[in-house]
Amino acid sequence: MxxxxxxxxxxxxxxxxxxxxxxxxxxxxxxxxxxxxxxxxxxxxxxxxxxxxxxxxxxxxxxxxxxxxxxxxxxxxxxxxxxxxxxxxxxxxNWKATEKLYLAIVRGRLPQRQGLFSSYLAENEDLYVHSVDDPAAGKLSQTAYAVIAETPAVSAIKIRLLTGRKNQIRVHFAEAGHAVAGDPKYGAGDPFRERLCLHAKSIAFDHPYSGRRLFFDTPIPEAFARLARGLTEAAWADTVVEVP
CATH class of the missing domain: 3.30.2350.10 (Pseudouridine synthase)
Structure with missing residues:
Protein backbone atom coordinates (compact mmCIF):
# COMPACT_ATOMS: atom_id res chain seq x y z
CA MET A 1 0.00 0.00 0.00
CA ASN A 94 -17.34 -3.31 8.35
CA TRP A 95 -17.47 -0.84 11.25
CA LYS A 96 -18.23 -3.51 13.85
CA ALA A 97 -14.73 -4.88 13.27
CA THR A 98 -13.23 -1.48 14.13
CA GLU A 99 -11.76 -1.08 17.62
CA LYS A 100 -11.50 2.41 19.10
CA LEU A 101 -9.81 3.00 22.44
CA TYR A 102 -10.23 6.24 24.37
CA LEU A 103 -8.31 7.85 27.21
CA ALA A 104 -10.16 9.97 29.76
CA ILE A 105 -9.36 11.70 33.02
CA VAL A 106 -12.40 11.55 35.30
CA ARG A 107 -13.15 13.02 38.70
CA GLY A 108 -12.59 10.88 41.80
CA ARG A 109 -11.87 7.17 42.17
CA LEU A 110 -14.12 4.54 40.67
CA PRO A 111 -15.28 1.74 43.00
CA GLN A 112 -14.16 -0.94 40.53
CA ARG A 113 -11.01 -1.01 38.40
CA GLN A 114 -12.91 -2.72 35.57
CA GLY A 115 -16.50 -2.12 34.61
CA LEU A 116 -19.22 -1.75 32.00
CA PHE A 117 -21.78 1.03 31.79
CA SER A 118 -24.94 0.03 29.92
CA SER A 119 -28.00 2.22 29.46
CA TYR A 120 -30.41 3.60 26.90
CA LEU A 121 -29.43 7.11 25.86
CA ALA A 122 -31.76 9.80 24.54
CA GLU A 123 -31.33 13.48 23.66
CA ASN A 124 -33.72 16.18 24.84
CA GLU A 125 -34.74 19.44 23.17
CA ASP A 126 -31.76 21.22 24.73
CA LEU A 127 -29.38 18.72 23.05
CA TYR A 128 -28.57 17.20 26.43
CA VAL A 129 -27.98 13.44 26.30
CA HIS A 130 -29.14 11.33 29.25
CA SER A 131 -30.08 7.78 30.21
CA VAL A 132 -33.74 6.72 30.11
CA ASP A 133 -35.53 3.75 31.63
CA ASP A 134 -37.68 3.02 28.58
CA PRO A 135 -35.70 1.09 25.92
CA ALA A 136 -38.10 2.37 23.26
CA ALA A 137 -37.18 5.95 24.13
CA GLY A 138 -33.42 5.61 23.74
CA LYS A 139 -30.58 3.72 22.09
CA LEU A 140 -28.63 0.96 23.82
CA SER A 141 -25.22 2.35 24.79
CA GLN A 142 -22.37 0.35 26.32
CA THR A 143 -19.02 1.62 27.58
CA ALA A 144 -16.34 -0.75 28.93
CA TYR A 145 -13.49 0.70 30.98
CA ALA A 146 -10.39 -0.06 33.03
CA VAL A 147 -8.52 2.19 35.47
CA ILE A 148 -4.95 2.95 34.38
CA ALA A 149 -3.83 5.19 37.25
CA GLU A 150 -5.45 7.20 40.02
CA THR A 151 -4.80 9.99 42.49
CA PRO A 152 -7.06 11.14 45.34
CA ALA A 153 -8.68 13.62 42.94
CA VAL A 154 -8.80 11.94 39.51
CA SER A 155 -8.53 8.65 37.67
CA ALA A 156 -7.03 7.93 34.26
CA ILE A 157 -9.32 5.56 32.37
CA LYS A 158 -8.89 3.37 29.29
CA ILE A 159 -12.21 3.03 27.49
CA ARG A 160 -13.55 0.76 24.78
CA LEU A 161 -16.82 1.76 23.14
CA LEU A 162 -19.12 -1.14 22.37
CA THR A 163 -21.56 1.32 20.80
CA GLY A 164 -20.96 4.80 19.42
CA ARG A 165 -23.59 7.25 20.64
CA LYS A 166 -23.34 11.01 20.88
CA ASN A 167 -21.60 12.11 24.14
CA GLN A 168 -21.74 8.48 25.32
CA ILE A 169 -18.54 8.42 27.40
CA ARG A 170 -19.20 11.81 28.94
CA VAL A 171 -22.76 10.90 29.93
CA HIS A 172 -21.98 7.47 31.35
CA PHE A 173 -19.17 8.69 33.59
CA ALA A 174 -21.06 11.83 34.67
CA GLU A 175 -24.13 9.79 35.63
CA ALA A 176 -21.86 7.49 37.65
CA GLY A 177 -20.61 10.50 39.61
CA HIS A 178 -17.24 10.68 37.85
CA ALA A 179 -17.54 13.34 35.17
CA VAL A 180 -14.77 13.76 32.63
CA ALA A 181 -12.42 16.51 33.80
CA GLY A 182 -12.97 19.81 32.03
CA ASP A 183 -16.48 18.93 30.83
CA PRO A 184 -18.59 22.12 30.98
CA LYS A 185 -21.74 20.35 29.78
CA TYR A 186 -21.96 17.23 31.95
CA GLY A 187 -19.50 18.11 34.72
CA ALA A 188 -20.98 21.22 36.31
CA GLY A 189 -18.64 23.04 38.66
CA ASP A 190 -15.48 21.33 37.40
CA PRO A 191 -12.52 23.60 38.24
CA PHE A 192 -10.34 22.28 35.38
CA ARG A 193 -10.77 24.69 32.47
CA GLU A 194 -7.85 23.87 30.16
CA ARG A 195 -9.71 21.35 27.96
CA LEU A 196 -12.08 18.38 27.97
CA CYS A 197 -9.95 15.44 29.10
CA LEU A 198 -11.20 12.93 26.54
CA HIS A 199 -8.94 11.65 23.77
CA ALA A 200 -9.54 9.03 21.07
CA LYS A 201 -6.11 7.48 21.48
CA SER A 202 -6.07 4.61 19.00
CA ILE A 203 -7.98 2.89 16.23
CA ALA A 204 -7.67 -0.49 14.53
CA PHE A 205 -9.64 -1.30 11.38
CA ASP A 206 -9.57 -3.33 8.18
CA HIS A 207 -8.51 -1.49 5.03
CA PRO A 208 -11.57 -1.23 2.75
CA TYR A 209 -9.82 -2.81 -0.25
CA SER A 210 -6.76 -4.80 0.84
CA GLY A 211 -8.41 -6.10 4.00
CA ARG A 212 -5.15 -5.48 5.83
CA ARG A 213 -5.55 -4.73 9.54
CA LEU A 214 -4.31 -1.21 10.25
CA PHE A 215 -3.52 0.25 13.67
CA PHE A 216 -2.81 3.86 14.61
CA ASP A 217 -1.94 5.25 18.03
CA THR A 218 -1.43 8.80 19.31
CA PRO A 219 0.53 10.21 22.27
CA ILE A 220 -1.02 10.91 25.65
CA PRO A 221 -1.93 14.63 25.77
CA GLU A 222 0.35 16.58 28.11
CA ALA A 223 -2.57 17.99 30.11
CA PHE A 224 -3.71 14.45 30.94
CA ALA A 225 -0.29 13.36 32.20
CA ARG A 226 -0.07 16.45 34.42
CA LEU A 227 -3.41 15.68 36.05
CA ALA A 228 -2.90 11.96 36.65
CA ARG A 229 0.43 10.85 38.08
CA GLY A 230 1.32 7.38 36.88
CA LEU A 231 -0.31 7.85 33.48
CA THR A 232 2.37 6.74 31.03
CA GLU A 233 2.44 5.03 27.65
CA ALA A 234 3.66 1.87 29.39
CA ALA A 235 0.78 1.97 31.87
CA TRP A 236 -1.66 2.48 28.99
CA ALA A 237 -0.24 -0.51 27.12
CA ASP A 238 -0.34 -2.72 30.21
CA THR A 239 -4.00 -1.94 30.95
CA VAL A 240 -6.52 -4.29 29.34
CA VAL A 241 -10.20 -3.41 29.03
CA GLU A 242 -12.16 -6.59 29.66
CA VAL A 243 -15.43 -6.90 27.76
CA PRO A 244 -18.05 -9.15 29.42
Whole structure:
Protein backbone atom coordinates (compact mmCIF):
# COMPACT_ATOMS: atom_id res chain seq x y z
CA MET A 1 0.00 0.00 0.00
CA UNK A 2 1.60 3.25 -1.11
CA UNK A 3 1.59 6.00 1.47
CA UNK A 4 1.32 9.58 0.25
CA UNK A 5 3.14 12.44 1.93
CA UNK A 6 1.70 15.70 3.22
CA UNK A 7 2.64 18.86 1.37
CA UNK A 8 3.89 21.52 3.75
CA UNK A 9 2.18 24.26 1.74
CA UNK A 10 -1.25 22.70 2.15
CA UNK A 11 -0.79 21.08 5.55
CA UNK A 12 -4.25 20.95 7.19
CA UNK A 13 -4.67 23.28 10.16
CA UNK A 14 -5.86 21.66 13.41
CA UNK A 15 -5.13 18.16 12.11
CA UNK A 16 -2.09 15.91 12.08
CA UNK A 17 -2.15 13.41 9.24
CA UNK A 18 -1.17 10.03 10.66
CA UNK A 19 -1.74 8.13 7.43
CA UNK A 20 -2.82 8.84 3.88
CA UNK A 21 -3.19 6.38 1.03
CA UNK A 22 -5.26 6.32 -2.16
CA UNK A 23 -8.43 5.40 -0.29
CA UNK A 24 -8.45 7.06 3.12
CA UNK A 25 -7.04 9.46 5.70
CA UNK A 26 -6.30 8.83 9.37
CA UNK A 27 -5.83 12.09 11.28
CA UNK A 28 -5.24 13.25 14.84
CA UNK A 29 -7.82 15.99 15.52
CA UNK A 30 -7.06 18.79 17.95
CA UNK A 31 -9.62 19.70 20.64
CA UNK A 32 -11.97 22.50 19.60
CA UNK A 33 -12.24 21.39 15.97
CA UNK A 34 -15.62 20.19 14.72
CA UNK A 35 -15.63 16.94 12.78
CA UNK A 36 -18.20 18.20 10.28
CA UNK A 37 -20.27 21.34 9.81
CA UNK A 38 -23.40 22.51 11.57
CA UNK A 39 -25.85 25.25 10.62
CA UNK A 40 -24.10 27.58 13.03
CA UNK A 41 -20.50 26.66 12.28
CA UNK A 42 -19.61 25.31 8.85
CA UNK A 43 -16.17 26.77 8.10
CA UNK A 44 -13.47 25.40 10.40
CA UNK A 45 -14.16 21.67 10.53
CA UNK A 46 -11.96 18.62 10.05
CA UNK A 47 -14.00 17.72 6.99
CA UNK A 48 -13.60 21.12 5.34
CA UNK A 49 -9.91 21.39 6.24
CA UNK A 50 -9.25 18.04 4.56
CA UNK A 51 -11.35 19.06 1.56
CA UNK A 52 -9.08 22.07 1.11
CA UNK A 53 -6.04 19.84 1.52
CA UNK A 54 -7.06 17.38 -1.22
CA UNK A 55 -7.94 20.25 -3.55
CA UNK A 56 -4.45 21.73 -3.07
CA UNK A 57 -5.73 25.28 -3.43
CA UNK A 58 -7.61 24.67 -6.68
CA UNK A 59 -11.00 26.37 -6.37
CA UNK A 60 -12.40 24.40 -9.32
CA UNK A 61 -11.46 21.01 -7.90
CA UNK A 62 -14.34 18.73 -6.94
CA UNK A 63 -12.22 16.45 -4.82
CA UNK A 64 -13.59 15.85 -1.34
CA UNK A 65 -13.37 13.54 1.66
CA UNK A 66 -16.17 11.41 3.09
CA UNK A 67 -17.05 11.19 6.76
CA UNK A 68 -16.80 7.72 8.34
CA UNK A 69 -17.37 8.56 12.03
CA UNK A 70 -17.34 11.57 14.36
CA UNK A 71 -15.70 12.93 17.48
CA UNK A 72 -17.22 15.59 19.73
CA UNK A 73 -15.83 19.07 19.09
CA UNK A 74 -13.82 19.16 22.33
CA UNK A 75 -12.63 15.55 22.06
CA UNK A 76 -9.22 15.13 20.46
CA UNK A 77 -7.75 12.12 18.74
CA UNK A 78 -7.94 9.65 15.89
CA UNK A 79 -10.45 10.31 13.13
CA UNK A 80 -10.98 8.41 9.87
CA UNK A 81 -12.09 9.81 6.50
CA UNK A 82 -12.54 8.07 3.15
CA UNK A 83 -11.53 9.52 -0.20
CA UNK A 84 -14.43 8.03 -2.17
CA UNK A 85 -18.04 7.15 -1.45
CA UNK A 86 -17.28 3.50 -2.17
CA UNK A 87 -14.45 3.43 0.39
CA UNK A 88 -16.72 5.19 2.89
CA UNK A 89 -19.44 2.59 2.38
CA UNK A 90 -17.01 -0.31 2.74
CA UNK A 91 -15.61 1.11 5.98
CA UNK A 92 -19.09 1.69 7.42
CA UNK A 93 -20.28 -1.79 6.45
CA ASN A 94 -17.34 -3.31 8.35
CA TRP A 95 -17.47 -0.84 11.25
CA LYS A 96 -18.23 -3.51 13.85
CA ALA A 97 -14.73 -4.88 13.27
CA THR A 98 -13.23 -1.48 14.13
CA GLU A 99 -11.76 -1.08 17.62
CA LYS A 100 -11.50 2.41 19.10
CA LEU A 101 -9.81 3.00 22.44
CA TYR A 102 -10.23 6.24 24.37
CA LEU A 103 -8.31 7.85 27.21
CA ALA A 104 -10.16 9.97 29.76
CA ILE A 105 -9.36 11.70 33.02
CA VAL A 106 -12.40 11.55 35.30
CA ARG A 107 -13.15 13.02 38.70
CA GLY A 108 -12.59 10.88 41.80
CA ARG A 109 -11.87 7.17 42.17
CA LEU A 110 -14.12 4.54 40.67
CA PRO A 111 -15.28 1.74 43.00
CA GLN A 112 -14.16 -0.94 40.53
CA ARG A 113 -11.01 -1.01 38.40
CA GLN A 114 -12.91 -2.72 35.57
CA GLY A 115 -16.50 -2.12 34.61
CA LEU A 116 -19.22 -1.75 32.00
CA PHE A 117 -21.78 1.03 31.79
CA SER A 118 -24.94 0.03 29.92
CA SER A 119 -28.00 2.22 29.46
CA TYR A 120 -30.41 3.60 26.90
CA LEU A 121 -29.43 7.11 25.86
CA ALA A 122 -31.76 9.80 24.54
CA GLU A 123 -31.33 13.48 23.66
CA ASN A 124 -33.72 16.18 24.84
CA GLU A 125 -34.74 19.44 23.17
CA ASP A 126 -31.76 21.22 24.73
CA LEU A 127 -29.38 18.72 23.05
CA TYR A 128 -28.57 17.20 26.43
CA VAL A 129 -27.98 13.44 26.30
CA HIS A 130 -29.14 11.33 29.25
CA SER A 131 -30.08 7.78 30.21
CA VAL A 132 -33.74 6.72 30.11
CA ASP A 133 -35.53 3.75 31.63
CA ASP A 134 -37.68 3.02 28.58
CA PRO A 135 -35.70 1.09 25.92
CA ALA A 136 -38.10 2.37 23.26
CA ALA A 137 -37.18 5.95 24.13
CA GLY A 138 -33.42 5.61 23.74
CA LYS A 139 -30.58 3.72 22.09
CA LEU A 140 -28.63 0.96 23.82
CA SER A 141 -25.22 2.35 24.79
CA GLN A 142 -22.37 0.35 26.32
CA THR A 143 -19.02 1.62 27.58
CA ALA A 144 -16.34 -0.75 28.93
CA TYR A 145 -13.49 0.70 30.98
CA ALA A 146 -10.39 -0.06 33.03
CA VAL A 147 -8.52 2.19 35.47
CA ILE A 148 -4.95 2.95 34.38
CA ALA A 149 -3.83 5.19 37.25
CA GLU A 150 -5.45 7.20 40.02
CA THR A 151 -4.80 9.99 42.49
CA PRO A 152 -7.06 11.14 45.34
CA ALA A 153 -8.68 13.62 42.94
CA VAL A 154 -8.80 11.94 39.51
CA SER A 155 -8.53 8.65 37.67
CA ALA A 156 -7.03 7.93 34.26
CA ILE A 157 -9.32 5.56 32.37
CA LYS A 158 -8.89 3.37 29.29
CA ILE A 159 -12.21 3.03 27.49
CA ARG A 160 -13.55 0.76 24.78
CA LEU A 161 -16.82 1.76 23.14
CA LEU A 162 -19.12 -1.14 22.37
CA THR A 163 -21.56 1.32 20.80
CA GLY A 164 -20.96 4.80 19.42
CA ARG A 165 -23.59 7.25 20.64
CA LYS A 166 -23.34 11.01 20.88
CA ASN A 167 -21.60 12.11 24.14
CA GLN A 168 -21.74 8.48 25.32
CA ILE A 169 -18.54 8.42 27.40
CA ARG A 170 -19.20 11.81 28.94
CA VAL A 171 -22.76 10.90 29.93
CA HIS A 172 -21.98 7.47 31.35
CA PHE A 173 -19.17 8.69 33.59
CA ALA A 174 -21.06 11.83 34.67
CA GLU A 175 -24.13 9.79 35.63
CA ALA A 176 -21.86 7.49 37.65
CA GLY A 177 -20.61 10.50 39.61
CA HIS A 178 -17.24 10.68 37.85
CA ALA A 179 -17.54 13.34 35.17
CA VAL A 180 -14.77 13.76 32.63
CA ALA A 181 -12.42 16.51 33.80
CA GLY A 182 -12.97 19.81 32.03
CA ASP A 183 -16.48 18.93 30.83
CA PRO A 184 -18.59 22.12 30.98
CA LYS A 185 -21.74 20.35 29.78
CA TYR A 186 -21.96 17.23 31.95
CA GLY A 187 -19.50 18.11 34.72
CA ALA A 188 -20.98 21.22 36.31
CA GLY A 189 -18.64 23.04 38.66
CA ASP A 190 -15.48 21.33 37.40
CA PRO A 191 -12.52 23.60 38.24
CA PHE A 192 -10.34 22.28 35.38
CA ARG A 193 -10.77 24.69 32.47
CA GLU A 194 -7.85 23.87 30.16
CA ARG A 195 -9.71 21.35 27.96
CA LEU A 196 -12.08 18.38 27.97
CA CYS A 197 -9.95 15.44 29.10
CA LEU A 198 -11.20 12.93 26.54
CA HIS A 199 -8.94 11.65 23.77
CA ALA A 200 -9.54 9.03 21.07
CA LYS A 201 -6.11 7.48 21.48
CA SER A 202 -6.07 4.61 19.00
CA ILE A 203 -7.98 2.89 16.23
CA ALA A 204 -7.67 -0.49 14.53
CA PHE A 205 -9.64 -1.30 11.38
CA ASP A 206 -9.57 -3.33 8.18
CA HIS A 207 -8.51 -1.49 5.03
CA PRO A 208 -11.57 -1.23 2.75
CA TYR A 209 -9.82 -2.81 -0.25
CA SER A 210 -6.76 -4.80 0.84
CA GLY A 211 -8.41 -6.10 4.00
CA ARG A 212 -5.15 -5.48 5.83
CA ARG A 213 -5.55 -4.73 9.54
CA LEU A 214 -4.31 -1.21 10.25
CA PHE A 215 -3.52 0.25 13.67
CA PHE A 216 -2.81 3.86 14.61
CA ASP A 217 -1.94 5.25 18.03
CA THR A 218 -1.43 8.80 19.31
CA PRO A 219 0.53 10.21 22.27
CA ILE A 220 -1.02 10.91 25.65
CA PRO A 221 -1.93 14.63 25.77
CA GLU A 222 0.35 16.58 28.11
CA ALA A 223 -2.57 17.99 30.11
CA PHE A 224 -3.71 14.45 30.94
CA ALA A 225 -0.29 13.36 32.20
CA ARG A 226 -0.07 16.45 34.42
CA LEU A 227 -3.41 15.68 36.05
CA ALA A 228 -2.90 11.96 36.65
CA ARG A 229 0.43 10.85 38.08
CA GLY A 230 1.32 7.38 36.88
CA LEU A 231 -0.31 7.85 33.48
CA THR A 232 2.37 6.74 31.03
CA GLU A 233 2.44 5.03 27.65
CA ALA A 234 3.66 1.87 29.39
CA ALA A 235 0.78 1.97 31.87
CA TRP A 236 -1.66 2.48 28.99
CA ALA A 237 -0.24 -0.51 27.12
CA ASP A 238 -0.34 -2.72 30.21
CA THR A 239 -4.00 -1.94 30.95
CA VAL A 240 -6.52 -4.29 29.34
CA VAL A 241 -10.20 -3.41 29.03
CA GLU A 242 -12.16 -6.59 29.66
CA VAL A 243 -15.43 -6.90 27.76
CA PRO A 244 -18.05 -9.15 29.42
Missing amino acids: KRLHTSGRHRPRGLEILHEDRDLFVVNKAPGVLTTGTRRDEAFTAENVLNQYVRKGCARSRKQVYLVHRLDRETSGVLLFAKTEEAQQRLKE
